[in-house]
Amino acid sequence: MLRKSVGILFALVAGLSLLWVGTDGFRAFTAEKARIIELEREQPKLPTATLIDSNSQSFQLQELAGKYVLLTFMYTTCGDVCPVLERNFAEIYERIPETILGKDVVLVSISFDPEHDSPTVLQSYSDHFGADGNQWKMATIQDEKELQSVLDTLEVIVIPDEYGGYEHNSAFYVINPEGKLTNIFDYQTPLAVVEYLDNFLF
Numbered sequence: 001m002l003r004k005s006v007g008i009l010f011a012l013v014a015g016l017s018l019l020w021v022g023t024d025g026f027r028a029f030t031a032e033k034a035r036i037i038e039l040e041r042e043q044p045k046l047p048t049a050t051l052i053d054s055n056s057q058s059f060q061l062q063e064l065a066g067k068y069v070l071l072t073f074m075y076t077t078c079g080d081v082c083p084v085l086e087r088n089f090a091e092i093y094e095r096i097p098e099t100i101l102g103k104d105v106v107l108v109s110i111s112f113d114p115e116h117d118s119p120t121v122l123q124s125y126s127d128h129f130g131a132d133g134n135q136w137k138m139a140t141i142q143d144e145k146e147l148q149s150v151l152d153t154l155e156v157i158v159i160p161d162e163y164g165g166y167e168h169n170s171a172f173y174v175i176n177p178e179g180k181l182t183n184i185f186d187y188q189t190p191l192a193v194v195e196y197l198d199n200f201l202f
Contacts, residue, residue, distance in 0.1 A: 032169070035155060036184045043180040044153050049146040051110070051139040054122035054131075059139075061150075062179065068105045068197065069175040072187070073156045075113035075166060076125045081187070085170045086129045088190040092172070093136050095194045100201050102135035112147060112158050112166070114140035154181060 049061045061069075072089050074082040086109060096105055109131070111117035117125075122138040125131075131138055141147040151158060159167040172193050174183040185193050 036171075039155060039181060040183060043182060046175060046179050046181070047146070047149040047153055049141050049150050050143065051108070051137075051141055052114075052119060053133065053137045053139040054119050054126045055133050056119040059137075064106055064108075064175075065179050066177050067103075068177060068201070070105065070107045070193065071154075071173040071175060072107075072109045072170070073112055073151070073154075073158075073168065073173075074109055074170075075111050076117050076121055077113070078165060081168075081170045085187045086125075088187055089136075089172070090129045090131075091190040092193050093130070095191075096197070104201050105135075105197060107131075107136040109136070109138045110150070111138070111140045112151065112156070112168070114142045114147070 046061050050058055051061065052058050070089070070092065072085055074085055076082075089107060089109065093101075093107055111122065117140050122140070123133075126133055126136075126138045130136075141150060150156075154173055157167075157169045161167050170187040172185040172187060172190070173181060174185070174193070174196065176182045183196060185196070
């Protein structure tokens with residue numbers, strides 16, 4: 001009886017050990033979570049890309065070096081997750097002190113639908129969510145190869161659907177002052193982003 005109990009205990013410990021290793025300390029219970037953990041480990045550097053913002057001004061991603069950059073990816077005709085994503089992004093924006101907003105932290109919402117999301121359309125979207133166009137920019141990457149390079153680097157999945165929209169994943173992406181991805185936060189946890197930045201800036 002004792003030998004059987006010891007065997008069961010050994011099997012349980014071995015199984016838990018394998019689960020611990022295979023799920024990165026029980027964190028990676030889904031493929032999506034495993035993908036995020038791997039990206040945060042790799043810390044890929046943002047590729048070169050030119051963006052056009054809601055004021056019809058062009059800028060380079062590399063111009064934001066030296067600051068923490070918070071990114072979202074969306075499209076303005078999305079009637080599902082994007083409005084929630086941007087509403088929660090607005091909460092982050094409102095909670096960042098004015099003394100560091102723009103100086104140490106900038107927010108950029110990138111539309112992956114440049115064909116539809118012109119500067120005029122983005123301006124209307126910006127007004128709706130309270131983006132000022134400076135500390136929080138809404139922009140597109142009009143060069144298809146550059147856009148795809150950014151999406152691929154951050155593993156943003158964008159798949160056209162049969163209704164003219166897109167299936168896509170949503171999150172808050174944190175880029176450090178060296179231009180590297182450091183963290184990916186669930187789009188439903190804006191306060192977690194604020195708390196993370198608090199460790200460095202507030």
